[in-house]
Amino acid sequence: MPIVIARDLGKNYRVAEKQPGLRGAMRHLFARKYKIVRAVDGVSFEIExxxxxxxxxxxxxxxxxxxxxxxxxxxxxxxxxxxxxxxxxxxxxxxxxxxxxxxxxxxxxxxxxxxxxxxxxxxxxxxxxxxxxxxxxxxxxxxxxxxxxxxxxxxxxxxxxxxxxxxxxxxxxxxxxxxxxxxxxxxxxxxxxxxxxxxxxxxxxxxxxxxxxxxxxxxxxxxxxxxxVINHGRLVYDGALEGITDQFGRVKLLRLQFAGPAPDLSRYGTVTQAVDRAATLQIDRSKASSILSDLLSQHTVTDLSVEDPPLEDAIARIFEQSATPVEAAIAS
Amino acid sequence: MMRYVRLFRAFARVSLLGDMAFRGNFLIKVVVELLWLGLMVFFYDRLFDFTAAVAGWSRPQYFFFLGTYYLMESLIETFFLSNFGEFSELVRTGNLDLVLLKPVDEQFLISFRHVEWSTLPSAVFGLILMTRSILQLDVPPPAMAYVAFAVGLTCAVAMAYSFLLMLSATAVWLVRNQSLYELWWLFMSLMRYPKEIFNAPYTNAIGWFFTFIIPVLLAVNVPAASVVKLLDSQMIAYLVASAVILLFVSRRVFRRAMQSYRSASS
CATH class of the missing domain: 3.40.50.300 (P-loop containing nucleotide triphosphate hydrolases)
Structure with a gap:
């Protein structure tokens, strides 16, 4: 039995719109304009x-x-x-x-x-x-x-x-x-x-x-x-924390240590760091295995790790992808 | 009910502890308050050196009236005025949220969460003034007069409470409602004088309005007159009825306001 149940939960606020400056203040005094802001827009979830x-x-x-x-x-x-x-x-x-x-x-x-x-x-x-x-x-x-x-x-x-x-x-x-x-x-x-x-x-x-x-x-x-994950009042993700990187993380981070100076790796992806023998490479997630085998066959790699980018990046992507705010302007 | 008495005691205790944390400030407030009252008494005392009566109230009668006013003002200020004064700030900042989360009647929590101990000595001042006046009367008042006084004063405080509650509730819609508090100070000024001062051709209507439509003038007049002048049972009944109606209406207004509360950003 869930302890919290939200069904299509929504909250609208009527917010006064005011132009800046004295003229705006005077206009606001006599003819107020309001807009409805949907702070929460049909959110449903359950918590056990x-x-x-x-x-x-x-x-x-x-x-x-x-x-x-x-x-x-x-x-x-x-x-x-x-x-x-x-x-x-x-x-x-x-x-x-x-x-x-x-x-x-x-x-x-x-x-x-x-x-x-x-x-x-x-x-x-x-x-x-x-x-x-x-x-x-x-x-x-x-x-x-x-x-x-x-x-x-x-x-x-x-x-x-x-x-x-x-x-x-x-x-x-x-x-x-x-x-x-x-x-x-x-x-x-x-x-x-x-x-x-x-x-x-x-x-x-x-x-x-x-x-x-x-x-x-x-x-x-x-x-x-x-x-x-909620954005513009709508629930855009409900699931395991790890699922966020699986679903929204497009990239993987490769940290590489070479036997000699780090080679030019720009053809594989974005080089985020290259110092002496070490390099960090951001690659397309779907091409990770082919890039890895290519790298290992062509260069002498002494150490290697494959990581997900920070969670913030994946979350930021969800925010970017989700819809724009829902507003309706009314005058009264 | 007992739970609310215990809770009130706990609020009173914590408020006193808070006041005691700043002893200097507390003592200055008490002294200034008493000086202010003393100055008023001195002024009226001098006034009666030049006249035997003001609007039909003799010196001891008038000082009893004044004592009643001080007592009532002190009770209002000690138990709830500052709480209502802070209410609009609670709404504006969204701190009302913290009040609404507690498993206690919201009206009780908002009205009585802080006791302003520094204004309580004024009540003692008022009581001393009243006792001294009674001792100066030619005929001691009958026991019934004290009962009428207690009922009248309770109703007057209840009316003031209801009025302040409704005034505060407007903060939910207006957010800033300090200007409305000017109304409160206007009413307090009206209560400060015997209602007979309005018995003049041009002010009769004002006196009638503030007696029967907005019964502000009854607040101090009726209980004070019951003891030192005339016990008017009809006026007592009117005061009781007004208090009961106002308590009921103000609670409805307050509950309506709580439903409209939209909280603030956090």
């Missing part, structure tokens, strides 16, 4: 319990809008969704007890107080029994390695430490579903790594379902086996 799914797409693709519809923050314009057996937009308390939404750019902890005070407030808000609260908090502070930080005012914590505290606050009521919107935004590689490890471990021990949006491919590669 325990899955960790990444939601990818460029800025403005509709990722956050979809997450907000799943969290019941905004009403869908069309289609429907069901999360944990509830219609999210009803905002039933029983539903809100069972999931959490973390937004990397917003914080819910009291800024001037130690996180421990905000945690206590969460206990009241979620009406958690004291013993369960103590146990969960103990487990989480250990998992997120923040034992010494809970008594420090939140404003004095580093961004990474604060994000870990935000995660603890979001997990205190033991949600079954965790929606994460850019949880590692602004963090350095080490900070990102810590958050990724904690989330992976939490998923392994608790079996929590996660849907995550992120611009950092490291997050996605570290956490998710399945990805949903």
């Amino acid at each position: 319990p325990g899955e960790m799914v990444a939601f990818l797409g460029p800025n403005g693709a509709g990722k956050t809008t979809t997450l907000k519809m799943l969290a019941g923050l905004i009403y869908p314009s069309n289609g429907s969704c069901e999360v944990l057996g509830f219609t999210p937009s009803d905002r039933a308390d029983a539903f809100r007890r069972r999931f959490s939404l973390i937004m990397g750019q917003k914080n819910q902890l009291w800024w001037d107080l130690p996180a421990a005070d905000s945690f206590r407030l969460h206990r009241e808000i979620y009406n958690l029994p004291q013993d369960q609260f103590d146990r969960t908090l103990g487990e989480l502070t250990e998992l997120f390695r923040v034992e010494k930080l809970a008594k420090q005012p939140v404003r004095e914590l580093s961004l990474g430490e604060r994000m870990r505290m935000e995660l603890i606050a979001a997990l205190l009521h033991r949600p079954e579903l965790l929606l994460l919107d850019e949880p590692t935004i602004g963090l350095d590689v080490v900070g990102q790594g810590i958050i990724q490890n904690c989330l992976r471990e939490y998923n392994a021990t608790r079996g929590i379902t996660m849907l995550l949006t992120s611009h950092y491919m490291r997050d996605v590669e570290a956490l998710c086996r399945r990805v949903l």
